[in-house]
Amino acid sequence: MDVNTAREKLVSYQKKAAAYLHALELLNFDGATSAPRGSASTRGETMAILSGELYAISTSAEVAETLFFLESVREELTAEEARIVYLLQKDSKKIAKIPRDLYVAYRAQVVRADDVWHRAKESSDYALFSPELEKIFDMTKEIASNVEPDSDPYDFCLHEYEEGLNSRKLDDFFDTLRERISPLLRAISKVPQQSDAIRKGFFAASDQEKLSRYLMDIIGLDPEHVALSTTEHPFTISLGSHLDERITTHYYEDDFASSMYSVIHEGGHALYETGCDDRFVFTALDGGTAMSIHESQSRFYENIIGRSRAFCSLVFPKVREIFPEQMKGYSAEDLYRAVNRVEPSLIRTESDEVTYCFHIMIRYELEKRLMHGELTVRDLPQEWNRLYREYLGVEVPNDKVGVLQDTHWSGGMIGYFPSYALGNAYGAQFFREMKKEIDVEKCILSGNLAPINEWNRKNIWQFGKLYTPDELIRRITGGEFDPAVYADYLTEKYSEIYGL
Template sequence: MTKEQEFLAYLKEIALLNEAVGLSEWDSQTGMPELGANYRAEMSSYLSGMAFDKSTNETMAGFMTYFENHPEELSDFGKQVYEKAKEEYDLNNKIPVDRFQEYMKLTSNAHSIWVKAREAKDYQLFKETLESIIKMNKEFIPLWKKNEATNYDVLLNQYEPGMTTEILDKVFDQVKEGIMSIRKEIAEKGQEPRTDFIHAAIPTSVQKKFVTTVIKKLGYDFSKGRLDDTVHPFMLNLNRHDARITTRWVENDFTVATFGTIHEAGHGMYEQNVDVKYDYTPLAGGTSMGIHESQSLFNEIIVGGSQAFWNKQFPLLKSLTGDTFEGIDNQTFYNGLKETKSSLIRIEADSLTYPLHIIIRYEIEKMIFNQEIELEDLPTIWNDKYEEYLGIRPENDLEGILQDVHWAGGSFGYFPSYALGYMYAAQLHHAMNQEINVEEILGSDDYSPIREWLTKNIHQYGSSRKPNQLIMDATGEALNPVYLLDYMKKLYFNVYGINE
């Protein structure tokens, strides 16, 4: 074996351990017996600890030093892998193994505590756990820090390499202002769409049949995935042949599972189409949370926001639901789907107000890590911001600060990815339209050119390219929020009957 082969074999062991951790995580969220949680935490923390140990131990250090001194022994491919592994090594190596294991155990238990706090709608039940998670993150930040400007930049970078609070502050101001202005126009001149049919009762089994058909058509491959039920939808990939998605079914609102599933399928399609050559290396899997969200949101917002797409899919839904939609024509249906109004729950927000939900979280996370705030005050801060940006106020913590799973998992700096995903998706859509006629394809029976364009420009590369490079290569320019604002304006002015 050459030294490079040895290195790749070693990385494969880490990948296999992470796959086992992933399966454990999927299982713990989809159907693990309730009382199994403590045992599961032991197993997960043992396996992830082992993966972490292998990622940071003397052997790994040996590979790092060796290839630093003998770069000529690496093939081009090996060099790419080495560079990514080195990045992760530098990230991981800063934290002592026992602290990391402690952290894994903490976040593993935090999930069920969060679930209980949600049931009681009481942030107080979760506060102490959240405090511990934040405290450990604050302990780790100085260890991770390279040349980032602020503490929160350190966390941001873990999800979106190259992203800074400086960029985000500017971009988010532009987005906030743009959305506010669209919302103002709508409030003044818009005609409210009819939406009663959105709340028609449709049995879960029928909804499942519908969305399964739709996401298959979009390119989600069920021979490499599956669809399960969870409170909080997610996609989890064990490998490129096993990228699982979940959704939540609401009988009186088919749009929850419909858009939720279309969204998660976008994540799954990304993973299912990464080049096989990256298997068992740190280059397998999506390159950043923002790019990942660009794929899920391309599905949800661009495809799911297309009138041509719904002109094709609404008749299918109609055919599965008896007389549920009797008398509703295509335009009425589409307008109803794309209603926009203030709401309290992020994952139920429409595509226009959604970025505001993210901006609120971004501002709060920045406060937690760049200022010293009392965690006691978080629900009030949260509720005040909702009142300011969206004009509504949560009545309890379930509608407010307890709604998202992210913090229970220790994911701070993650939320901005969703808004980045919106902007990337719109920017990719603009670039895609230079090559293929997206609306025409969405009005046809074969959506494959869209999936193929995304595979060619995004999916296939896995993590071998950085977000900014991918976006630059695919669209010819850096992140630009204008495409999102243009897209939203056109879409919502159409729905609300506003002529410019």
């Protein structure tokens, strides 16, 4: 084999893999958006077959030889090519260690579990979901013991979402947060609460959709490449490449702010993806480098931008235009205070910035114990409820608003949750750097987010998976990850709002 033949093979393999992933992700997306319920079994069969085909391609001798050869001539490759070879080899070695039957059965199980989760959540019936979840944890452990027999099985899960992440780093991170945020939360609980009356009322879904379109435009999403749908649980997905992004939201007609911040959050994910350099299309470098960096962007737009005083002041006239009756007597400042009201609550996605990390800590602790065999899936709800009492002081009245609220575990995403908390902290560090170059508040007030997006594009988005999170943080900040920056951001913002 010569280098150019190998290069061509590499390009064509990546294109083929992208096509299969496109189909698989679209089947997922369809299941969550348009599909009738009775289609889950057919969809599961199709996904099992196509993922089996992808498995065969990814583990083929031809691909292995090509990658092996390219690694042997590493010095002749560009930095991008070398990174592609590294990522593909890591992935194909991983897949090759998973028995094909297990790989295929796992894909089918995830589809089935997701379907059952939807039904279980609707009827708040954990017993219905429990056997499916148990299978997912069992299969994940089996996959972990095949791929990284010498690692901690939960660390294996964490690696899926961020290279090199482990629970030691997370334990330290969460300890810092707990130390700094618990006193803040206690202080807030002792002063008068902010009103959120402005959020409440009747807001027709069709009107909320108009607000979604406006927000997508304001934050700079390109409608040629980003489409909006509605689902039970909001998410973002890339189909085939970053040229085709889908974001979803859920309209609650008694609270317009819920979908508003879902759209901005998912919009942040889509900005990151669509900002990737177009030359990475159909390569292993396309899209975000880790879920934590992804969440740093989504949570940056949702909170640091979206929940800023400037942003509330920018969008309030539009909110009032769409909901003239409901907004009577309210001001932009009322909106700002309502969407920053701090209050321990049951639902992660609806929670404020201060209590948010506790929701993550609870999930982190539970999934870690489940993966370590220190907790059974059967006992999960009671532990969930106990931790909500302990960390947030709230009683969980039923599993629908408790352990069944999130879609992640039903989708096999064990080890994902910490990405949200890391993302919050990474985002705060990036924000501190951004402010050295840009007058962020002025940009927002003038309705021109382009300089903000351009900064993110230049520093983060364009690189796709070229750099690891650690490398990105070092490039941007010149230093290491520092969770204190996030704690400072929260302390400053909420001390002002609550007059502490």
